[in-house]
Amino acid sequence: MNILFVCTGNTCRSPMAELYFNECRKRAGLTECARSAGISTLDGGDISENSFNVMREEGIDASKFRSAQLTFEMLEEADMIYAMTANHVNILKECAPQFAEKITTLLPGKDVSDPFGGNLDCYRKTFEMMKPELQSLAMRK
Numbered sequence: 001m002n003i004l005f006v007c008t009g010n011t012c013r014s015p016m017a018e019l020y021f022n023e024c025r026k027r028a029g030l031t032e033c034a035r036s037a038g039i040s041t042l043d044g045g046d047i048s049e050n051s052f053n054v055m056r057e058e059g060i061d062a063s064k065f066r067s068a069q070l071t072f073e074m075l076e077e078a079d080m081i082y083a084m085t086a087n088h089v090n091i092l093k094e095c096a097p098q099f100a101e102k103i104t105t106l107l108p109g110k111d112v113s114d115p116f117g118g119n120l121d122c123y124r125k126t127f128e129m130m131k132p133e134l135q136s137l138a139m140r141k
Contacts, residue, residue: 003034004078010038010067011048013084024138037070050123085111
């Protein structure tokens with residue numbers, strides 16, 4: 001199973017999704033199988049400071065995380081692609097219609113709010129929005 005989480009800059013939402021999803025799988029004795037990317041980012045950027053802090057609160061070391069620009073190969077290799085917003089889904093389906101059946105929002109019928117520029121509490125709230133769904137997805141084999 002290869003999971004891809006997608007957002008805009010790959011420094012806030014999708015890194016937290018990737019790191020937490022993989023940590024849930026690791027704690028359950030399952031293989032880590034998620035990665036993340038941004039629609040509009042550069043390769044090699046650091047995770048945002050507040051995303052880093054939220055992950056640290058969860059006992060996850062995010063120091064090695066680096067942003068990645070979304071590529072065709074990433075879309076091709078993924079079994080499922082979870083975007084943070086309906087707008088991300090629309091962009092992905094427009095650019096790569098051949099993968100439409102495996103592209104969806106992480107939270108059905110709901111966008112994951114972008115905490116970019118917000119305080120730590122804003123990042124916590126965004127993470128808490130995603131957490132139950134990430135836990136559920138991580139336990140699928």
